[in-house]
Amino acid sequence: MIDTKDSVLPVIGLEIHVELATETKMFCRCRNRFGDQPNTNVCPLCIGMPGSLPVMNRKAVEYAMKVGLALNCTVAEFTKWDRKSYYYPDLPKNYQISQYDLPLCEHGFLDIPLKDGSTKKIRVLRAHLEEDAGKNVHDNPSHTAVDLNRAGVPLLEIVSEPDMHSVEEVMGYARSMHRLVRWLGVSEANMQMGHMRFEPNINLHISSSSRTCKTPIVEVKNLNSFRALERTVAYEIERQYSQWRADPDGYSIDKLGKQNRGYDDDLGRTVFQREKEEAHDYRYFPEPDLAAVTVSQEWRDGISSQIGELPLARRARYMKDYALSFKEADALTLDCPTGEMLDAAVAAGAKARRCANLLLGRGSAIANERRCAIAEIGVTAGQLAELAKMLDDGQINATAAAKVFDELTDSDDSPRAIAEAHCLLAVTDTGQIVAWVDEAVAANPRAVQDVKAGGKKQARAFGFLTGQVMQKSRGAAKPEEVQRLLRQKLGD
Amino acid sequence: MADILDLSALELRDAIAAGETSSVEATEAYLDEIESTDGRLGAFNEVYAERASERARSADSKRADGSAGELCGVPVAVKDVLCTPYGHTTCSSKILANFRAPYPATTVAKLEDAGAVILGKTNCDEFAMGSSTENSTRGPTRNPRDLDRVPGGSSGGSAAAVAACQCAAALGSDTGGSIRQPAAFCGIVGFKPTYGRVSRYGLVAYGSSLDAVGPMTRNVSDAALLTQVIAGKDPKDSTSLDEPVPDYLANIETPVESLRIGLPGEFFSDALDPEIAATIRKAADLYKKSLGAKIVDVSLPHSRIDRDGNGDLSSYAVACYYIVAMSEASSNLARYDGAHYGHRTPESGLDIVEMYSKTRAEGFGEEVKRRIMLGTYTLSAGYYDAYYNKAMKVRRLIKNDFDKAFEACDVLLCPVAPTTAFAIGEKSGDPLTMYLADIYTISVNLAGLPGIAIPAGLSKNALPIGMQLIGPLLSEEKLLRVARMFEKASACPS
Ligand SMILES: [Zn+2]
Numbered sequence: 001m002i003d004t005k006d007s008v009l010p011v012i013g014l015e016i017h018v019e020l021a022t023e024t025k026m027f028c029r030c031r032n033r034f035g036d037q038p039n040t041n042v043c044p045l046c047i048g049m050p051g052s053l054p055v056m057n058r059k060a061v062e063y064a065m066k067v068g069l070a071l072n073c074t075v076a077e078f079t080k081w082d083r084k085s086y087y088y089p090d091l092p093k094n095y096q097i098s099q100y101d102l103p104l105c106e107h108g109f110l111d112i113p114l115k116d117g118s119t120k121k122i123r124v125l126r127a128h129l130e131e132d133a134g135k136n137v138h139d140n141p142s143h144t145a146v147d148l149n150r151a152g153v154p155l156l157e158i159v160s161e162p163d164m165h166s167v168e169e170v171m172g173y174a175r176s177m178h179r180l181v182r183w184l185g186v187s188e189a190n191m192q193m194g195h196m197r198f199e200p201n202i203n204l205h206i207s208s209s210s211r212t213c214k215t216p217i218v219e220v221k222n223l224n225s226f227r228a229l230e231r232t233v234a235y236e237i238e239r240q241y242s243q244w245r246a247d248p249d250g251y252s253i254d255k256l257g258k259q260n261r262g263y264d265d266d267l268g269r270t271v272f273q274r275e276k277e278e279a280h281d282y283r284y285f286p287e288p289d290l291a292a293v294t295v296s297q298e299w300r301d302g303i304s305s306q307i308g309e310l311p312l313a314r315r316a317r318y319m320k321d322y323a324l325s326f327k328e329a330d331a332l333t334l335d336c337p338t339g340e341m342l343d344a345a346v347a348a349g350a351k352a353r354r355c356a357n358l359l360l361g362r363g364s365a366i367a368n369e370r371r372c373a374i375a376e377i378g379v380t381a382g383q384l385a386e387l388a389k390m391l392d393d394g395q396i397n398a399t400a401a402a403k404v405f406d407e408l409t410d411s412d413d414s415p416r417a418i419a420e421a422h423c424l425l426a427v428t429d430t431g432q433i434v435a436w437v438d439e440a441v442a443a444n445p446r447a448v449q450d451v452k453a454g455g456k457k458q459a460r461a462f463g464f465l466t467g468q469v470m471q472k473s474r475g476a477a478k479p480e481e482v483q484r485l486l487r488q489k490l491g492d
Numbered sequence: 493m494a495d496i497l498d499l500s501a502l503e504l505r506d507a508i509a510a511g512e513t514s515s516v517e518a519t520e521a522y523l524d525e526i527e528s529t530d531g532r533l534g535a536f537n538e539v540y541a542e543r544a545s546e547r548a549r550s551a552d553s554k555r556a557d558g559s560a561g562e563l564c565g566v567p568v569a570v571k572d573v574l575c576t577p578y579g580h581t582t583c584s585s586k587i588l589a590n591f592r593a594p595y596p597a598t599t600v601a602k603l604e605d606a607g608a609v610i611l612g613k614t615n616c617d618e619f620a621m622g623s624s625t626e627n628s629t630r631g632p633t634r635n636p637r638d639l640d641r642v643p644g645g646s647s648g649g650s651a652a653a654v655a656a657c658q659c660a661a662a663l664g665s666d667t668g669g670s671i672r673q674p675a676a677f678c679g680i681v682g683f684k685p686t687y688g689r690v691s692r693y694g695l696v697a698y699g700s701s702l703d704a705v706g707p708m709t710r711n712v713s714d715a716a717l718l719t720q721v722i723a724g725k726d727p728k729d730s731t732s733l734d735e736p737v738p739d740y741l742a743n744i745e746t747p748v749e750s751l752r753i754g755l756p757g758e759f760f761s762d763a764l765d766p767e768i769a770a771t772i773r774k775a776a777d778l779y780k781k782s783l784g785a786k787i788v789d790v791s792l793p794h795s796r797i798d799r800d801g802n803g804d805l806s807s808y809a810v811a812c813y814y815i816v817a818m819s820e821a822s823s824n825l826a827r828y829d830g831a832h833y834g835h836r837t838p839e840s841g842l843d844i845v846e847m848y849s850k851t852r853a854e855g856f857g858e859e860v861k862r863r864i865m866l867g868t869y870t871l872s873a874g875y876y877d878a879y880y881n882k883a884m885k886v887r888r889l890i891k892n893d894f895d896k897a898f899e900a901c902d903v904l905l906c907p908v909a910p911t912t913a914f915a916i917g918e919k920s921g922d923p924l925t926m927y928l929a930d931i932y933t934i935s936v937n938l939a940g941l942p943g944i945a946i947p948a949g950l951s952k953n954a955l956p957i958g959m960q961l962i963g964p965l966l967s968e969e970k971l972l973r974v975a976r977m978f979e980k981a982s983a984c985p986s
Binding site: 095 | 575872
């Protein structure tokens, strides 16, 4: 635990690798698809065969640009490709096509939400494109197999400045980035499929008895879940602090520089990793097989115009214009289409509050069951708007509306038609309710007596009679109306 | 009709088209010639006799249908650095000895689409690294003009095959002179087009920013014909140029009017064999006196050849070239590691790094290893600025020199190589001397320009002397015409 007389500031930067959801790979026309039989989405380029040449996928550049613009980055007018050399069987050319000194996007920021409702700017140093490597498969003790289906998939590497100082901020940044790339439609960002990977670098700035010490910067590669990221950062903060306490002079960045540690998923913490004997020298040089990329104003503006409202802005708008709570607004801005559905229903004349309740009630429950976004459960904005209006006009009560909502997920019919078919419309015919009241009163003299007698049993007996009438209406009568008519009948 | 083997590619095409001979007849004649001569010459790594005969039959039936292409039925050879989906593509290296490419190089595909019959793959220096075709796992190719001499390199097999009438024409590749220098040594025409004019797809890379595929032919018109077929934008090669391809043959016989020929003074220093210098000056005279051209002195200061304190030759361009080429080569050849295809060490029980090292140690020849090591060094952290970056600056200066020179002239006339063909074994132990065989050709690759080598005369030992004409970017059409002017004028007894 951290001693209160030491002031400890964790300093954390995060590299996020995002696989872009293009149809085809970065430099060849092989399918970019997860889960196929090994080595079925490969061509001579993927295998690094002699004479094969890369051809840039323009869509990948556009996706990367979209993210860069949404992150308030400067998009370079001129960018190029470089070769990064290292030998590994999942990289058949033994060099990776990447971007070294002229990344596509630079110097942006991402606003992240904090618990107290405020936001914090995390600066983005750069975002560049590269090709992903394949996968070494170690499922046979006698040999390592290589699956190159992933080799050449476009990968966006987003590097933050070391602006984060707590686990909360790191997680806020990671989750906001996850939401953003999905929002922009440039990545499925499915963690199980490895679409998004994290590489935090962490150290502590410790002020203690009039001096400031910095622990070595620890980099942890290839974390592929939020849980692993959270545990890594939390563990490293504790570990570095105790290591520093044990040896305040030796455990410093000046003495040890940068270190790599691995993450052990079973232990849920980082582990010591043997340092490579020699420093990596990637021997970057400009990729001679690809032309440099010039980004015209027109191209950039075209991409920029596709971006639209971003999650944070939309959430703020919902809180302000729709009077939703932070939690409600946040839940409706997890993805882009759910908010679009809400906005369309509101534009069609429905009340935002009613729509939000429907979406966050049954909508959210169904989405959870089906593991999809609320917008994907099969209800249209038009259906939502009509149902909300029916609720508002008292044509249906909340219980019946929930039933109609469930039906809508599998139906193109209007909410009114469904309500009619299932006899869920509110009964507004007073004569009919009066008849049910008369029947209930006649059939339950004991309850009538209890009501009329007043005292302890009165409220319960009144509730019982109300329930009897509601049952006769099969839930379609408005409870307030039933109660009004009951009171009238019982003469008070 | 003359012996079928004596016909140029264009003549043969026309003879086949006219029904005077057939592709089958020509192909059989060439296959017989290869059979009887290649034992001593060593020009071919692989001959596709059966496939060639079949293609010849198909060419003949296409001709009969009237659907003949521009090279219908013409037997050609390609350097063994161009991929074919049949046979092996070895780059004369042990590491690719069993490699079969699943795809054709775009240039090979274009030749075949035009009706050409591919006879086989020709020998070369391993991975096109060399100037003598001695660095080959198949053994050296011999110069048909003198079997004790090298044919030049690295496209020595293609040059020898064309010179010895083993094929009607051939393709070579040129990274620093590898088409032009062997063409000069063997007395044929070798044409390196503008960088990007011809697709590199399926050409096994040596120095990607320098590599060019081009024709090696008996005469200038054949070079025009083959260039016509192989040139053009290729969607598979991002560095290929999206510029229209002019008709190179249409006006090939029309002399260029008010022609200005530039002689770069730097290329006529004492590094040049005096006999070659005299031959080039004689060629300049012919342009001036017989063809009405104006001769102007120009300067390419960053391509000049100096002597250092020891009297050894040195040149910015050579230093720059070898840094760029070797840096790129070290990266391009990193893929040959035994993991996915090609040679893998037979030793077992090795870890991955040992497997890589053993495979590469066994698979590459000395010269290739030397260049990979030098290139790795020049790209390493701490040396990059001193070498690669500086070389890129020199490269720009060399380009600028050419731009300036072309303000004063249409084409440059200069030697191809400092000597005529040297003896087999003469330079193979001395890589630095071997590198100087390229001093007049490498600047052209560094600047991306088109350059053509054509026969200019014979030495007193009856060895061919070539001359080089260099034009501005994409000036192929004019350059070929200028070359043709000389070829025509020098052939006529004056
Ligand atoms: Zn592919």
